[in-house]
Amino acid sequence: MTRTVAAGASALLLLVTLACGQQTWEAAMQAGESALQRGQYEQAEKIFSAAVPKAEEFGLHDRRVAVTLAHLAQAYSAQGKFVEAEPVYLEALKIYQDVHGETHLDVAAMLNNLGVLHRKHGQYADAQRLLTRALSIKEKLLGPDHPEVALALSNLAAMYLAQGDGEQAGALFARALAVREKHLGPDHPDVAKNLDDYASALRKVGRVAEAEGLERRAGAIRGKPKS
Structure with a gap:
């Protein structure tokens, strides 16, 4: 089995176990980040999408929900899915602001990502x-x-x-x-x-x-x- 095929099989197994509630949030995030690094953005999108409910088990306004959403938005953006990415970044931003307040590096990171997204859309004022x-x-x-x-x-x-x-x-x-x-x-x-x-x-x-x-x-x- 080649490395690419093995990675795909592992990602598929992760999605199945996530759906069955058997995989931890931490393991899902690790797998999703690995997929991002390999440039497997569609796979990363699926993993992070499945990881969101796992993160929400910690509480809907837990920082880990925002982290997961930010990674999901990154996977969308990497595929050129800017319309899908924006509301996910906004949701992550709101949670970070609720958790940390208006002035925090997590907040700045989401503002930056949203700003880059608007630049790519030609929405320069935003x-x-x-x-x-x-x-x-x-x-x-x-x-x-x-x-x-x-x-x-x-x-x-x-x-x-x-x-x-x-x-x-x-x-x-x-x-x-x-x-x-x-x-x-x-x-x-x-x-x-x-x-x-x-x-x-x-x-x-x-x-x-x-x-x-x-x-x-x-x-x-x-x-x-x-x-």
Whole structure:
């Protein structure tokens, strides 16, 4: 039996045992996350869907319900099922807010995911509102130069870039780049990605020479052998 077939058989067995109430929530989450990592998004969707009732056994407003819903929404989003993903993210967000209050990293994570979802739909006003709020929470809780803040900056920058606002996007990508270089070092793959994103923003405002310099840096990072 090949590894792929074995993984599929294991996932099918998990679904059966979940349906019979014999599998734990923890085991279901582990299996679903494994399916996500393998890119088996439809399988992950089925596992997380079956895991939601297991999580609800802890209480409808238990944090584990929100965790399960967030993973289910992630599986939907990975398949391009944005209409299905949004209400699930919203439900997870409501539970996190009930459990933690308005200012918590779990809340920021759901705001971020919803913001990215709206950006992909071209709903930029909603995306800006959600991503700005997520950034504000992370800055308040983690400080201005945390890697999680860099991620929030990049997501907000990508929203501005999608609208064609290279100036706003460039300023945010530059901030994110400084944080990543500080924490990850100058040769990290995330730094290379940030350099390319920043270059795209600079090209939007006609700063082509600067953009080309950033792109060369990114290319040099990717060309270095892994240690």
